[in-house]
Amino acid sequence: MARTIYTCFPNGKAKALTMSYDDGKTADERLLEIFNRNGIKGTFNLNYGIMMDEDETTVIHPRIKADKIKALYEGHEIATHTLTHPTVARSPLSRVAMEVSEDRKGLEELTGRIIRGHAYPNGSYSEDIKHLLKDLGIAYARVVETDPSFALPTDPYEWKGTCHHNDPKLMEYAHFFADFQKRQYLKLMYVWGHSYEFINNDNWNVIEEFCEFMGGRDDIWYATNIEIIDYMEAAKNLQFSYNCDRVYNPSVQSVWLALDDVDIIEVKGGETVTL
Numbered sequence: 351m352a353r354t355i356y357t358c359f360p361n362g363k364a365k366a367l368t369m370s371y372d373d374g375k376t377a378d379e380r381l382l383e384i385f386n387r388n389g390i391k392g393t394f395n396l397n398y399g400i401m402m403d404e405d406e407t408t409v410i411h412p413r414i415k416a417d418k419i420k421a422l423y424e425g426h427e428i429a430t431h432t433l434t435h436p437t438v439a440r441s442p443l444s445r446v447a448m449e450v451s452e453d454r455k456g457l458e459e460l461t462g463r464i465i466r467g468h469a470y471p472n473g474s475y476s477e478d479i480k481h482l483l484k485d486l487g488i489a490y491a492r493v494v495e496t497d498p499s500f501a502l503p504t505d506p507y508e509w510k511g512t513c514h515h516n517d518p519k520l521m522e523y524a525h526f527f528a529d530f531q532k533r534q535y536l537k538l539m540y541v542w543g544h545s546y547e548f549i550n551n552d553n554w555n556v557i558e559e560f561c562e563f564m565g566g567r568d569d570i571w572y573a574t575n576i577e578i579i580d581y582m583e584a585a586k587n588l589q590f591s592y593n594c595d596r597v598y599n600p601s602v603q604s605v606w607l608a609l610d611d612v613d614i615i616e617v618k619g620g621e622t623v624t625l
């Protein structure tokens with residue numbers, strides 16, 4: 351009988367955790383220290399224009415200074431959040447194109463990275479903007495609405511997190527996810543928010559507790575948003591023989607498969623593997 355062949359996350363895992371934090375304010379420094387201490391990866395959505403123009407003496411929560419961006423966010427994803435944080439669905443499409451592209455350009459110049467992610471400022475988006483982002487080379491975009499199904503996004507340009515960190519069910523979701531052992535589906539937990547909210551609400555303990563509980567687990571892949579998008583793309587690009595007894599991986603990165611959910615196979619980039 352033919353064996354089942356399932357896509358896995360890296361190293362045969364079936365669960366992934368990712369985080370998404372907006373606006374690049376200085377509270378990100380403490381949040382990053384918590385993430386890094388617990389091995390948790392996140393995506394940080396930054397507004398290049400505001401960062402460059404801000405007079406930090408006039409704002410309650412100043413933004414991270416441009417010269418600190420590259421080192422501070424090392425190991426995490428930096429994504430676009432538009433140049434000046436407008437409500438994009440109310441703006442001319444040409445302005446949205448400028449806002450996203452100029453943010454991307456500035457962040458790329460600061461970091462030397464290729465920036466391909468986005469979070470919609472003020473949670474505002476439309477079908478036209480989703481198409482525009484794709485045309486601008488943006489690979490996914492996060493919305494404000496959430497969906498506690500722990501599923502991978504069906505539409506990456508309308509990527510819903512599992513919950514905001516202020517959701518009263520955060521730790522309930524965390525326990526469910528940590529305890530979940532079935533492997534029929536790939537499961538993703540995705541938490542979003544703003545780091546300055548921990549100052550406003552005086553509740554750093556919420557994210558401390560969450561990260562200590564979720565970090566350091568062998569069965570969870572800790573990934574940035576774009577790492578998940580790119581990995582699933584590489585998995586989709588695998589080329590199987592009709593019998594599925596051979597598979598070729600045309601990508602550079604490895605993809606992992608599970609045979610009968612028992613044997614974990616790494617298909618390295620550029621290799622053909624007999625299953």
Ligand SMILES: [Zn+2]
Binds near residue numbers: 373435471472
């Ligand atoms: Zn924002």
